[in-house]
Amino acid sequence: MxxxxxxxxxxxxxxxxxxxxxxxxxxxxxxxxxxxxxxxxxxxxxxxxxxxxxxxxxxxxxxxxxxxxxxxxxxxxxxxxxxxxxxxxxxxxxxxxxxxxxxxxxxxxxxxxxxxxxxxxxxxxxxxxxxxxxxxxxxxxxxxxxxxxxxxxxxxxxxxxxxxxxxxxxxxxxxxxxxxxxxxxxxxxxxxxxxxxxxxxxxxVLGYDDIKQHMLAEHHQTENAAAEIAYLSNGNITEALSMLQQDTKSYHQLFVQWLRMCITNKGIEIVGFVDGLSKMGRENQKNFLRYGVSFIRECCLLLAGADSLVHLPAQELETAQKMIKVMPLPATQAISAELEKAHYHVERNANPKILFLDVSLQITKILFFKTIPQGTHYIPN
CATH class of the missing domain: 3.40.50.300 (P-loop containing nucleotide triphosphate hydrolases)
Structure with a gap:
């Protein structure tokens, strides 16, 4: 070496x-x-x-x-x-x-x-x-x-x-x-x-640019794929290399699609979407949730005015800027907590269909009904 x-x-x-x-x-x-x-x-x-x-x-x-x-x-x-x-x-x-x-x-x-x-x-x-x-x-x-x-x-x-x-x-x-x-x-x-x-x-921890350049130069990933892996791995090259062995998916598109269903309370569509998530395999489910936590964290930074600390590709940044208009800071914090709990349970072999349906209902409560899970506090319009 x-x-x-x-x-x-x-x-x-x-x-x-x-x-x-x-x-x-x-x-x-x-x-x-x-x-x-x-x-x-x-x-x-x-x-x-x-x-x-x-x-x-x-x-x-x-x-x-x-x-x-x-x-x-x-x-x-x-x-x-x-x-x-x-x-x-x-x-x-x-x-x-x-x-x-x-x-x-x-x-x-x-x-x-x-x-x-x-x-x-x-x-x-x-x-x-x-x-x-x-x-x-x-x-x-x-x-x-x-x-x-x-x-x-x-x-x-x-x-x-x-x-x-x-x-x-x-x-x-x-x-x-x-x-x-x-x-x-x-x-x-x-x-x-x-x-x-x-x-x-x-x-x-390794920097975002270090992992992205390694994915481009050594593993011949596309610009978008390298950016997504670098972002999702959160400075962990072991995780980044592990992602190369998994199915190539756009976690961004999947996650935003999920959020939009929850924001609009599309119950039947959510059930079908959850069925697809449950068939992704445990590692992909973990990466999907990890991406969600990272994306929501970047939304928190945007809401806090810390734009200089945000590391999102241009297309994902544009989406995040639109999403924060309907996701106030308490909501993003509550969603992040739900996603982290879900990641914990996926690691411990929870039933994915039940788990993702429950998380979907919790996010719907937060975004559509504007209810934070702790108690009955409502986010003012």
Whole structure:
């Protein structure tokens, strides 16, 4: 993995490059970023750059012996630890290393859901067990084999329970030229004893333009499709890539059609529309609702006069400007809450026909009858 292969994050890349050039490489670093920000890919690219035999000014060379091994995740001085679904108490990350290599090479922006699909997870909970902690200590007690550094990349340290305290000594006093690169999504769920021993590198969500340009350049999407995916993914490249595998739909047209039916209280038409939504499939239903939440949020910004913060394609912006004439701010807030609840229930396999019919009735109450769900407060005309 090279820096140039990672979408956006130019400031973070430059910070990592500077740390190497200025010889300020901390032995324990925490890459903290939300899902789909590219934090794990950045950690791997950083490790490859540190081990590269012919470092370039802004990236690893990609062709030396070390880089070729990194591209296959088979360098002897590169180690991984990650949550897994243990079948036996003695299982460690090494028990699943082939699946891990396959998963990361195919999905550099891997999520726990994607990783679960590579394993026989059944109903087990993912964790990093005490056997894995002991394995980490054993591996890192040895000197580097080929490169200047021996590097451990620990993905999702949130899944370390109190057993993680067994790693404190080796994190605080590692062998010479041993690096810990922790990659996390939620700082509050990391053991404070580990958090206090690492240098924090914050990885922000990706920008709308970064994802849109990636969709155009690397995945040959049309301008409208790239804009919709970038908008819908909300800075999460994992979600954006997932959308490429789903049916191509104009969520904007579907959502606006739905709102117009609810505004005019077209009961029979709503029932037929709901029947179509119920057959879309769970992922498309989630994306449809996610689009709705995002679109309504942009309407809220327009109503609040924050036009400069709105990121809608021209056609969708024109529609939003028309819709806010019949959707005051309390109504948009109430609709957004209903859509978020619906998304939650779709994820938990609610009956889609019943669910979407109920949401339609709630939106009709809000827009046609001008009734906010909480109590009997009416929006003045």
């Amino acid at each position: 090279q820096f140039k292969q990672i979408v956006g994050q130019h400031a973070v890349k430059q910070r990592l490059l500077n740390s190497v050039k200025e010889n300020r490489v901390s032995h324990a670093q925490l890459f903290l970023g939300p899902e789909g920000s590219g934090s794990l890919a950045l950690a791997v690219a950083y490790a490859q750059y540190l081990s590269c035999e012919d470092k370039q000014p802004d990236d690893s060379c990609g062709v030396c012996s070390s880089c070729r091994k990194y591209q296959k995740l088979m360098h002897p001085d590169l180690h991984f630890s990650y949550p897994f679904f243990a079948k036996h108490k003695d299982d460690t990350a090494l028990s699943f290393i082939e699946q891990w290599r396959d998963a990361f090479i195919n999905h550099p922006y891997i999520s726990l859901d994607i990783w679960r699909n590579y394993l026989d997870a059944e109903n087990k909970q993912a964790n990093i067990n005490i056997a894995e902690c002991h394995q980490i200590i054993k591996k890192l007690s040895l000197k580097p084999f080929e490169s200047q550094y021996k590097i451990l990349i620990l993905w999702l340290p949130e899944y370390l329970d109190k057993e993680g305290n067994s790693l404190l000594k080796i994190i605080e006093e590692p062998q010479p030229n041993t690096l810990f690169l922790l990659v996390a999504q939620n700082q509050d769920q990391i053991l404070n004893t580990i958090l206090s021993r690492t240098q924090l590198i914050k990885v922000p």
